[in-house]
Every structure is written in C-alpha cells, then in structure tokens.
Amino acid sequence: MNTAEVVASTGYSAQQIRDLEALGVIPEARRERNGYRRFSDAHVRALRAYRDLARAVGPADARRAMREIRSVPADQAVALLCSFHARLSMERDQALAARAALEAIRAEASTDAEPVDADSMTITDLSQALGVRASTLRFWEKAGLVSPERIATRAGTARRYHLTAIREARITAALRAGGYRIPDVHRAITAIRELQDVSHSLSALDARLGAIAERAIALLRAGATLADIIESTPET
Template sequence: MRPADLAHEHGLSTQAVRNYEDEGILPPAERSDTGYRRYTEAHAQALRAFLALRHGYGHQTSAAILRAAHRPDQATMFRLIDQAHADLLHERRTLDEVAAALDALSADPAPTENSTAAMTIGALAHRVGIHPASLRKWEAAGILRPHRDRATGYRVYPPDVVRDAHVTNQLRRGGYPLPRIKLFIDHLRAAGDSPDLADVLDEWQARLTHRGHAMLTGGAHLATYLALLTERDTAAAKRE
C-alpha cells in the first residue's frame, strides 16, 4: 500500500500518514528500491486503531499506547489503558458527587431560616467544612465571587456563591485542579437555575458515555491490530 491508500480511507493527507509513522504511531514501513514507503494491512489497522483510540483516550495517550505496542512493551501499554479507564471512573464518581451536592443544596440552600440571606466567610467555611483561607484562594482563582458589605467591607456570600463553594469543594475532593474547576463553575453560573443545571449535568454525563463508548470501539481496533502483530511475529519466527 502507498501512503495515499491509508490516507484515503480516513480523509487524511499523505503527509499526515507519514507524520504518524515518524511519531511511532505506525510501525516503520519497508522501502522500495526507489525509496518509497510500502505499507501493509498491519499499518492500515494501526492507523484505524489510533484514530479510534483518539476519540476516547486523546491524542497523546493514544500515540503512547501505539508506541508501546510497537516496542513491544505490553506492561506500559496496558498501564496507559488502565489509567485512562481509572480516570474516566474517577470523573463519573465526581459527577455523582456534584449532582448529590446540588440536590442537597436544592433541598436546603442556606443554613438560616432566610433562604436568601448571604453568609459570612466564617459561616460558609464552617458549613462547607473547610478553612476560610480556602475560600479566599478559590476567590483569587476566579471561582468564587463574593460581594462586599458596603458598611464593613467584609466578604459576604449570597446563595449562588454558596452553591459554587459546595460544588468546588466536591470537585477539589475529587482531585480536580482549580483551573478546571473554574471552567465548570463558569458553566454552572452561565446555566442559571436548577432546570439548566440539570441540563449541564446531563451534558456532562453524555460526554462521559460518549468517551466510554469510544474507548470500547478503540479497544476493539487495538485488539485486532495486536492480533496482526502476533501473526506477523509468529510467521517471522517460523521463517527463521
């Protein structure tokens, strides 16, 4: 096969195929007497596997998986796969925790009888179970937007910021870095009230489901490719 044959199947450029070989995503191709690359069905399946894996694992991890397969280094290859699945499960659990936190806040949005009352930094820190310094750190990161009391200049936290603090705490417990939490809180803030928040969580769940399905599909293509490598190595051993 020529580079163009592999490229045509996926709508790629021939240069992209060459680049994938140079990156180790495809195994080295044999060369003709005139120096042209000659690909086989194994190369075609390696490309199918990489492009399918990329939807679920991302470009960098998928490339690392294929390079490990070519060394061959199955321990590293399966460690990369296992870690990606563990990360997906971790995110699913975080989503569950965030949904539970939002449900709890909907049932009991504030610690006082007045559900519209703002909270002081000390009261909010006590309610969330963190140190006030954490609230100030989240504010500095752009996650929380407390108001200032006009008379005293002290921070006050209205109910929507209380919600953001609860969700931020759940995400921090789940291991999320502050920049990613800011993106999610910005999304929640733009969504508005509970019906829209439910849509945000549904979209998050849909993304996780899509990624999980993509991992399954990519895994099937990878298994086919590994079988081709085994057949190739077995045939080479017999020739020796």
C-alpha cells in the same frame, strides 16, 4: 497498499499519515525501491485505533500510548490502557458528584430554610442561615470543604464568607443532611471547583456525562486493535 489507498480507507491525508508514521503512532512503512511507502492492513487498523484513542484521551496521550505499547513489556502496556479507563471513570464520578451537589442546592433552596443571598456573611450569620453550629463551619473549613476569607480585626482575625464560600457551605450542608460522608462531600466540592465551566448548569453536566460516555465507547472501540498490537509485539 499505497498511501492513496490508506488515505481513502482512513480519511487521513497523506501528510497526516507521514506525520503519524514519523511520530511512531504507526509502525514504519515498508519502502519500495522507488522510495514509495507500502502499508498493510495493520497500519490501517492502527490509524483507526489512534483516531478513537485520540477521541477518548486526547491526541498527546494517544500518540504516547501508540508508541509505548510497542516498546514496553505487555503488562506495562496493559496498565497504560487500563489507566485511561480509570481516568474516564474518575471524570464520570466527578461529574456525577458535581451534579449531586447542584441537585442538593436545588433541594435546599426549596425548603423553608432561611435564604442565603447575601454577598458576604460572618460565621454567625452563615451558621444561623444554614442551621448549623459555628464549630461545624470551622470543621468544614479544616476539612477543606469551605474556604472563608480571614480579615484582620481589633481582636485578631475573623472569618468572612463571600459568595463562593457561602455556596460551598450550602452544598456541604445539603449533602451532609442527605447522608453524605465527609469524603463524599469533599469529592463533590472538588468537582464543583474543578468544573467551573459547567457547574452552573445541570443540563451542561448531563451533556458532559454524555460526552464522557462517547469517549468511553471510542476507547472500547480502540481496545481490540490495541490488544492485538500488544500481543503481537515481541518481548524484549
């Protein structure tokens, strides 16, 4: 088929098709004597797979993958695609951990515990507000769960918990009370820190989880064609 037919079949422009060919996303098209490109059904399938793969993992990684699966041994190509599935799974786990942390805050706020609404607190203030020992807060700090500021005093240094540290301590206290292990709490805290753009909203996190599911479906759609490419690529 000619370029116009591929445009009609895939929705890519002629220039995009030429660019993707130059980038190695699709194999080099056969050239006729007059210089016109001739494409096969395999090119169309590869272009559609690339669209889904780009949706799933981003254009840069998708371009790299489309090139590499034709040039590396089959086991390495398969490992690359598996890493994309693992990445999406990790993103989902992270979003779920962030959601669990926010749910824990809401549950903690609905209890009879003393409210934590100060702009900053000492370790004594925070331990009393959360109902935990100061040594527990120090342990959480050592575990990377809470990051208080250290301020100079006449006696040396003291911890000062500002809003972010107070919030992390609240999350940690709520999750620990709910039976979460320290590694699980650490994952939730990390999720909150890395997902600052959505951590304020449970509905936004739900939307993120939906988007991850859509990307995973796109990756699955691309999978059959990518598997065919890997299987049909001769071993070097």
